[in-house]
Amino acid sequence: AQSVTQLDSQVPVFEEAPVELRCNYSSSVSVYLFWYVQYPNQGLQLLLKYLSGSTLVKGINGFEAEFNKSQTSFHLRKPSVHISDTAEYFCAVTGYNQGGKLIFGQGTELSVKP
Amino acid sequence: DGGITQSPKYLFRKEGQNVTLSCEQNLNHDAMYWYRQDPGQGLRLIYYSQIVNDFQKGDIAEGYSVSREKKESFPLTVTSAQKNPTAFYLCASSISGILGAKNIQYFGAGTRLSVL
Numbered sequence A: 001a002q003s004v005t006q007l008d009s010q011v012p013v014f015e016e017a018p019v020e021l022r023c024n025y026s027s028s029v030s031v032y033l034f035w036y037v038q039y040p041n042q043g044l045q046l047l048l049k050y051l052s053g054s055t056l057v058k059g060i061n062g063f064e065a066e067f068n069k070s071q072t073s074f075h076l077r078k079p080s081v082h083i084s085d086t087a088e089y090f091c092a093v094t095g096y097n098q099g100g101k102l103i104f105g106q107g108t109e110l111s112v113k114p
Numbered sequence B: 001d002g003g004i005t006q007s008p009k010y011l012f013r014k015e016g017q018n019v020t021l022s023c024e025q026n027l028n029h030d031a032m033y034w035y036r037q038d039p040g041q042g043l044r045l046i047y048y049s050q051i052v053n054d055f056q057k058g059d060i061a062e063g064y065s066v067s068r069e070k071k072e073s074f075p076l077t078v079t080s081a082q083k084n085p086t087a088f089y090l091c092a093s094s095i096s097g098i099l100g101a102k103n104i105q106y107f108g109a110g111t112r113l114s115v116l
Helices: none
Strands: A003-006 A010-014 A019-021 A023-026 A031-038 A044-050 A056-058 A064-068 A073-078 A087-095 A108-113 B004-007 B010-013 B019-025 B031-037 B043-051 B054-057 B064-066 B076-078 B087-094 B111-115
Touching: A003 A087, A010 A019, A019 A108, A023 A031, A023 A087, A031 A064, A031 A073, A044 A056, A044 A064, A044 A073, A073 A087, B004 B087, B010 B019, B019 B031, B019 B087, B019 B111, B043 B064
Parallel strands: A010 A108, B010 B111
Antiparallel strands: A003 A023, A019 A073, A023 A073, A031 A044, A031 A087, A056 A064, A064 A073, A087 A108, B004 B019, B019 B076, B031 B043, B031 B087, B043 B054, B064 B076, B087 B111
C-alpha cells in the first residue's frame, strides 16, 4: 500500500522569505508524484508533477520540487514567497498498480505574512 | 471554456434525506473521481470511474452512491446512511484512468455540504 506524509500541518513565513514544504511517501513500486495547491473554498490546481526523467521539476508560480528516491521524499520549494502564495498545499502519489488513483497527504497550510 | 463544473456550490441536507451532487466535464476525459475533504485529513477517495457504465469504490464509499451513464457526467448521491456527511466534496477528471501523464487529475470548484 502507498501512503503520503506531509510533515508540517502549518508553515508560517514572512513575505520574500524562502519556503520548503516537506513530503515523504512510501511505496513498494515506482511512483508518480504531484503537488497541488488549493485556495480557500476552491478546487485543487496542479503545481507540478514528477513522472520520470530529471529529479528536479519546475512548476507554476515559481515553485519547484526535487524527487529523492533514496529518501522517498518530494519536497516543494520556493526561493521567495508572496502574500498570494497563502493557500493549502497537497502532495499526492500514485503507482502503476493503482488504476490512476491518487493518494493525498493531509495538506500543509502555508501562511505568508507581510 | 473547458473544465469541470460542480453544482450546487453549497448544499444543505435534512436528517434522513438523500442529496445528489452534480459533476459535469467537457474535457472529453474518460476517468472521473469523487473526493471528500475534511479539515486536517486531506482528500479521501469516495468513488471513481475509469469508463462509462463502470465505477469502483474508493476508500470511503459507505453511505454514498454514483452512476456513470454518460461520459461527461458523474453524479454523487449522499444517502441517509452517511451519518456524518458535512464536508467539502471535490470532483476530478483525467484523460485516462491509467498511469502516466494522462492520469493528471483536474478538479472542479467543489460543493460544500452541511447538515441542517
